[in-house]
Amino acid sequence: MIEATAKKLAPVKTRKRVTILGSTGSVGAQTIDLIQRAPEAYDVVALTAHKNVEKLVEQAKLLKPELVVIADESQYAALKTALAGTNIAVAAGAQAVIEAAQTDSDWVMSAIVGAAGLPGTLAAARRGAVIAFANKETLVCAGPLMMKLVAECGAQLLPVDSEHNAIWQVFDFERRDAISRLILTASGGPFRTVSREEMVKMTPEQAVKHPVWSMGAKISIDSATLMNKALEVIEAHFLFQMPSEKIDVIVHPQSVIHSMVEYEDGSVLAQLGSPDMRTPIGYTLAWPERMATPAAKLDFAKLAQLTFEAPDPVKFPALRFAREAMAKGGTAPAVLNAANEIAVQAFLDKRIGFLDIERINEETLNKLPLMALTDLDVLREADQAARAFATGQVSELSKK
Numbered sequence: 001m002i003e004a005t006a007k008k009l010a011p012v013k014t015r016k017r018v019t020i021l022g023s024t025g026s027v028g029a030q031t032i033d034l035i036q037r038a039p040e041a042y043d044v045v046a047l048t049a050h051k052n053v054e055k056l057v058e059q060a061k062l063l064k065p066e067l068v069v070i071a072d073e074s075q076y077a078a079l080k081t082a083l084a085g086t087n088i089a090v091a092a093g094a095q096a097v098i099e100a101a102q103t104d105s106d107w108v109m110s111a112i113v114g115a116a117g118l119p120g121t122l123a124a125a126r127r128g129a130v131i132a133f134a135n136k137e138t139l140v141c142a143g144p145l146m147m148k149l150v151a152e153c154g155a156q157l158l159p160v161d162s163e164h165n166a167i168w169q170v171f172d173f174e175r176r177d178a179i180s181r182l183i184l185t186a187s188g189g190p191f192r193t194v195s196r197e198e199m200v201k202m203t204p205e206q207a208v209k210h211p212v213w214s215m216g217a218k219i220s221i222d223s224a225t226l227m228n229k230a231l232e233v234i235e236a237h238f239l240f241q242m243p244s245e246k247i248d249v250i251v252h253p254q255s256v257i258h259s260m261v262e263y264e265d266g267s268v269l270a271q272l273g274s275p276d277m278r279t280p281i282g283y284t285l286a287w288p289e290r291m292a293t294p295a296a297k298l299d300f301a302k303l304a305q306l307t308f309e310a311p312d313p314v315k316f317p318a319l320r321f322a323r324e325a326m327a328k329g330g331t332a333p334a335v336l337n338a339a340n341e342i343a344v345q346a347f348l349d350k351r352i353g354f355l356d357i358e359r360i361n362e363e364t365l366n367k368l369p370l371m372a373l374t375d376l377d378v379l380r381e382a383d384q385a386a387r388a389f390a391t392g393q394v395s396e397l398s399k400k
Contacts, residue, residue, distance in 0.1 A: 017045050018285075019103055021120045022111035024049040024056055026216045027134040027160060030278050031109050032059060034285055034293060042285075046100040048120070050112070051075055057082040064088065067103060069096045071116075098123045107285065110135045111160075113218050114341050115334075115383060118142060122376075125155040132284035134160035136235045141334040142379055143238030157239065158284040163232055164239060165280035166258035166271035171240060182236055183260040183268075185252040186311065187275075189223040192253065196315055202354040204347060221344045225357055226311060230322035231340075234333050237326055244326045249319060251309045256298065274298060317358055321365060331371045331382035338386035339364035346394040353397075360393045 018035065022028045028049075035042045044063040049056040051072035060068045060083055067089045070079045076092035083090055091099070101108060101123035108124040110117055110133040117135035122142070124131050126149065133139075138146055150157055159165050163184045172178065190209050191199055208220040222228035233247050258280075260270040273279045276295035285291065311319060325332040343360040346352045352360070364386055371378050 015041060015043050016107055016285075017043050017105040018107050018109070019046040019100060019105040019124070020044065020109045020111065021048050021097065021101060021124075022050070022109070022113065022117065022135075023047040023059055024052040025111055025113060026219075027111040027277060027281065028109065029055075031111070031281050031285065032063065034278055034282050034291070035063070037294070038291060041291075045105040046103045048097045048100045048112070050116075053078050053082070060088055061086070067091065067100055069093075069100045071097050094119065101129075102127060106130060107132065109160075109281075109285075110138065113216060115141055115337060122146070122149065125149045125157075126153055128154040130156045130158065130287075132158045132160050132281070134281075136161055136231050137337055139235045139238045140231050140337050141383070142373070142376070143234070143333070144373055145376065145379070147238055158287055159235075159239060160277075160280050160284055161232060161235070162275075162277065162280050163259040164236060165283055167236065167240065167261055169271045169283070170261050170269035172261075172263075176241075178264050179242070179246070180262045180264050181246045181248055182240060182242055183262060184229060184232055184236065184247065184249045185255070185257055185259050186226065186229045186249055187223065187255045188251040188253050188309075188311075189226065191224050191315075192251065196355070199315070199354055204350065207347075207354060217348060218341075218344055221347060221357070222340070224354070225318050226316040227318040227321075227340050227344075227357075227361070229311075230318040231337065233319065233322045234326060244323055249311055251311050252306065254303075254306055256303065256306055272298060317362070321358075321361055325365060328370055330373050331378065332365065334373070334379055334382050335368050335370065335386040336361060336365050338383045339390040342387050342390035342394060346398070351398040352394055356394075356397050359397070360390050363393055364390045 020028050020031055044065045046067040047059055047065050048069040053070055053075040069091045073092045080090045097120050101120040108129045108131045110121040110131055112135055115137050118138055118141060121138045159168055167182055207224040208217050219228060229249055236247050237244060255275040257270045257272050260268050262268045274296040278293045279295045282291050282293040321336055325336045339361045343357040347357055368386055368389055371382060
């Protein structure tokens with residue numbers, strides 16, 4: 001459980017064996033950047049990617065892992081040919097990704113975007129691994145199941161999301177009752193000052209241009225709708241075992257304060273840093289120690305100002321959807337996540353408009369029957385049903 005991870009492990013003195021699930025994405029690539037800066041400390045055991053075979057081959061030749069997996073089976077031949085003669089084992093397919101997560105490593109980076117990252121994360125948890133997870137959908141979709149599995153198998157979860165990582169660093173696990181609330185900060189995304197009327201016309205190219213962070217397309221769109229923050233509220237609920245009413249969101253455009261914990265005596269502890277994902281990645285990679293990263297150090301004398309504002313519930317209803325999903329419980333968070341993945345991809349494909357994303361999310365959450373989240377089979381059924389319903393909504397909207 002979380003309490004066990006906070007204090008008890010002794011500093012690691014030996015080389016750490018590392019598996020990276022989703023190595024070619026933004027978080028995976030930044031993890032590799034940090035490993036290259038401390039090659040004496042880490043051995044990469046396995047790398048996986050979805051379909052970017054060229055980048056995966058480049059990483060494999062650089063790091064020389066024992067196993068490389070491409071999830072897209074159509075890319076297997078290209079991967080095998082490119083790594084012929086290297087003594088690196090090559091595999092393909094969804095099951096092979098799970099097997100990569102099961103390899104003998106000390107630390108697993110779970111960086112596969114979306115619900116697709118859940119099976120690998122669960123596989124790593126079952127063998128009691130230390131899991132650094134950037135895949136928030138793991139807890140959004142399967143929070144109760146995941147936390148139960150972590151406790152039973154002696155695994156450890158280390159959050160990579162900058163907000164949850166910040167809370168982790170200032171959360172007093174031994175005095176949980178003294179915590180009044182968690183305060184997640186949000187940059188506000190690229191459309192913070194844009195009106196609803198203007199948002200109707202926004203394109204994928206405009207939506208992915210985040211004003212502060214460098215992220216992948218899907219997460220950038222989620223930031224533009226504030227769905228990223230909505231999912232993080234659900235994630236914080238499960239990870240820190242805090243009720244919805246004790247989790248707040250504040251818009252902080254400068255993204256210097258990454259999140260805060262308020263205590264009952266009025267103290268507020270915050271973690272600050274430049275907006276660079278290598279800081280939270282490095283914190284989990286070196287944990288329970290710390291490591292040097294190339295992230296820019298804050299120069300407080302040059303910080304013009306730090307501003308805060310409440311999120312606009314009319315312009316950005318995603319936070320309401322998250323709280324409704326938590327109140328409904330069961331498969332509701334998984335349904336919301338599945339609908340959002342379908343809607344975001346449809347927007348990126350220019351089949352629907354920007355505001356259609358929220359319409360599809362709300363419609364799917366409200367119309368689909370919900371179930372108690374008793375096991376993974378129920379989760380899969382709910383996920384598939386939500387994707388099918390949302391796909392139908394996309395088809396209807398794309399005809400207009």
